[in-house]
Amino acid sequence: MYRRSFILLLYLLITLPSVGQGAKNPIIHADVPDIAIIRVGDTYYMSSTTMHMSPGLPIMKSKDLVNWEMVGYAYDVLEEVDELNLNNGKSTYGRGSWASSLRFHKGTYYVTTFAQTTGKTHVYTTKDIEKGPWKASSFKPSLHDHTLFFDDDGRVYMIWGAGKLSMVELKEDLSGIKPGTEHVLIENATQPAGPNVGLPAEGSQLFKVNGKYYLFNIAWPKGGMRTVIVHRADNISGPYEGRVVLQDKGVAQGGLIDTPNGDWYAYLFRDFGAVGRIPYLVPVKWEAGWPVLGVDGKVPEELNLPASKGLIPNIVASDEFTRKKEDPALPLVWQWNHNPVNELWSLSQRNGHLRLTTGRVDNDFLLARNTLTQRTIGPECTGSTAIDISKMKEGDFAGLALLQQKYGLVGVKFENGAKSIVMVDAQSGTAVEEERVPLNQKKVYLKAEADFNDRRDVASFYYSLDGRRWTKIGSQLKMAYTIPHFMGYRFGLFNYATKTPGGYVDFDFFHIEDRLTGNGAAGIK
Structure with a gap:
């Protein structure tokens, strides 16, 4: 009997998941690209890209950076045009709204995006990121891969571009660009990745840490892989000095997030074939005023974070199509x-x-x-x-x-x-x-x-x-x-x-x- 009990115990130890097992990369094994993350208190919020889909600009929520759930979308319909309505033989596959920027400033949540389809930069604001409603506005032109940034002096900026990065100051209500404020911020942001340029530096995300400005970008050298570049400056207008901070597995494009206990991570994504572009978290340490990404320069498979509970039902979900009166017509996964x-x-x-x-x-x-x-x-x-x-x-x-x-x-x-x-x-x-x-x-x-x-x-x-x-x-x-x-x-x-x-x-x-x-x-x- 004791032998049988021992064998049963051994079997359970082998087959059951380890207690306290931590998170693993990728954090989400699904198409959630171009992510932007903020932390408000002990809660994280994330926006992502879904391009031609409607509703669009998904918003997700997490308490631990690992287990995310859908909480809403910034818009139901980007605009009513033939390309978005699949009318007259037109479509907007691969276009629609792209990489977004997510911010929380003085009690208001801001998420901004841009669209080749409309030729505009779109701005969405709300006091309640989980329940809305969202207020929509837009202006021209469409600022490619921009980052929205509220500085400590109350001024608000956008940095955008590919290769050559530019900056503008926005009007206080974000209704448009202040005339005469556009200028080139970094002439050749790709330079730290070398001369053999495939994809020039883009995907800007700007952060301010301990009084310094850190601008994250992605580049893709020919014959190489997606590469994370960071430029640093003492003033938002520069001058900026840049360096490569990660080049491993093609994990790139994103920015920084800190935890309530003072740990830092970079949130990035990886091209992973037909399933899409999937999110990774990479530990960050600070050395001599620079973020140092990874473990010995590598993206770790395991993280010192809670284990994932799975993507069902919070990222995808089954649906019996039965609804109670108080239920939304369609769950957010659709x-x-x-x-x-x-x-x-x-x-x-x-x-x-x-x-x-x-x-x-x-x-x-x-x-x-x-x-x-x-x-x-x-x-x-x-x-x-x-x-x-x-x-x-x-x-x-x-x-x-x-x-x-x-x-x-x-x-x-x-x-x-x-x-x-x-x-x-x-x-x-x-x-x-x-x-x-x-x-x-x-x-x-x-x-x-x-x-x-x-x-x-x-x-x-x-x-x-x-x-x-x-x-x-x-x-x-x-x-x-x-x-x-x-x-x-x-x-x-x-x-x-x-x-x-x-x-x-x-x-x-x-x-x-x-x-x-x-x-x-x-x-x-």
């Missing part, structure tokens, strides 16, 4: 691909279901409106859904996508009076129907798996007629992070018409799991 047509989706027309109704004719999945998305997560994940397709019209196509330029789909097509389950593979740049299976019932279960382990970046698609027995369909999708979309792969629920608008489908649920389920029973409700 974003529409471009601006939605709100009249064409509903959670109330059929209780416990998301209804997507077609409103026009489209012949390209990437230009179809009202695709509802959320992030994939690494190192692996599975998304599944069930759809009632009984009210589709001839020419309709509805289902589950892995969205990027080289996308994959599994769904139901209604053609020539018959419905079929199809898998579409667009890894070649052209959508190719890889397999078609006749469907003779009104409900079908669909599943997509994404395997990002060791940057394998492959996806598989499945269907089921009962939610229990699954059959793989079509080809294995080789996922690729493409610059035209500039975003990690996202799960997407879609429905669009190719002949006659007005048909609709009802999604019964969406489930996400942090594992590959294969022919297992993912998707059972």
Whole structure:
């Protein structure tokens, strides 16, 4: 008996997670790029980039720098223009709003961003970062990769640019630039990284520590990796001296954050293939007035911070599409691909279901409106859904996508009076129907798996007629992070018409799991 107890105890010690095990890099294994972080008391807030998605400019909250939860968005709609509305054959993939700057000043939260799509710099303010509301304003021009900065004397600035960095002073209410204040701050900010320039210094974030100004930038030497550059000055207007402070694993672009107990970290991201650009934390020490990043110049795998509790349900989440009166229509994990047509989706027309109704004719999945998305997560994940397709019209196509330029789909097509389950593979740049299976019932279960382990970046698609027995369909999708979309792969629920608008489908649920389920029973409700 004692021997059996000893063996059981040994087994538990081997298989159970270690008590007190700390955080590991990456902090978030999902597409959360261009992050800006502030600390207010003992609470951290983070903004990030989601470009063409709506709502946009996500705001997240943490008590420990590791476990983050969505708390809101700075805007519902950036602007109503053809590119953001997917109208007249236009889109704004890879554009929309980019890297943001997040600040807290005299009781007000500020988050600013810029957009090639609108040609503007956008400013959002609120007294309550978790509940809003946000007040929006904007001015021209669009200041690329800018950092907003409130100095101790009450003056407010923006620094922006690529390679050549410029600075302007803003009006007190941030409604625009003070005339005559624009000037070049650093002529060649890339210089510390050497002459072999690929990506010039950009991604500015400015901090003031112990009376000195520290400007963080990223550069990418040709044949090298993303590199962190810091310039330091005694005066905000310079002169600045610069040096490389980190060059490891391509982890770069971000800035500084301190903890209530006086520890310092750099928050950065890493390009990690098809899952996207994923956040890392790097310990910082101060030596001779300079931030020293990493452990012996390297990005550590483990951190002296609390362990992650996982990304589900705070970064991604399953959804049964049931709502109480006090619930928001859509949980914050969801974003529409471009601006939605709100009249064409509903959670109330059929209780416990998301209804997507077609409103026009489209012949390209990437230009179809009202695709509802959320992030994939690494190192692996599975998304599944069930759809009632009984009210589709001839020419309709509805289902589950892995969205990027080289996308994959599994769904139901209604053609020539018959419905079929199809898998579409667009890894070649052209959508190719890889397999078609006749469907003779009104409900079908669909599943997509994404395997990002060791940057394998492959996806598989499945269907089921009962939610229990699954059959793989079509080809294995080789996922690729493409610059035209500039975003990690996202799960997407879609429905669009190719002949006659007005048909609709009802999604019964969406489930996400942090594992590959294969022919297992993912998707059972």
